[in-house]
Amino acid sequence: MHTQFLQLAIDLAAENVKTAKGGPYGAVIVKNNTIIATSGNCVTMNLDPTAHAEIMAIRLACEKLGDFQLTDSILYTSCEPCPMCLGAIYWARLERVFFACTRHDAADAGFDDSFIYDEIAHLPQERKIPMQHLVVDNADRPFQLWAQQDVKTLY
Secondary structure, three states, rough: OOOHHHHHHHHHHHHHHHHHOOOEEEEEEEEEEEEEEEEEEOOOHHOOOOEEEEEEHHHHHHHHHHHOOOOOOOEEEEOOOOHHHHHHHHHOOOOEEEEEOOOOHHHHHHOOOOOHHHHHHOOOOOOOOOOOOOOOOOOOHHHHHHHHOOOOOOO
């Protein structure tokens, strides 16, 4: 079954290229051997740099299941997830990920995310897009309020 679901992700990626909807990526989310959500990359179509196939499929699956966690669900994706998608995969609590192409294959096709992997390891002030911590009075107020809440949904 894994190969069939992964082939569907590859087919979605190929169709995405043919119809010029977005980049050459496709994703499928499956729970209990049932397809919950599918998506191709929608970055250019939606004018949204976060609309990667994996992110879009996660959004659709969460909406369909009525939950922000996808435990017991598997993601099949046409390519190894980028750093952004990797973060979303962990936040969504997916059980497992199967991918076809590697990040090196993507780089060979012009989609090189290695600079982002490298940037994560740098201190914020040493990144190519400078990031500076500013000390502001009461900056931790939202966290204090959160800690005091009796009713909250942890994620």
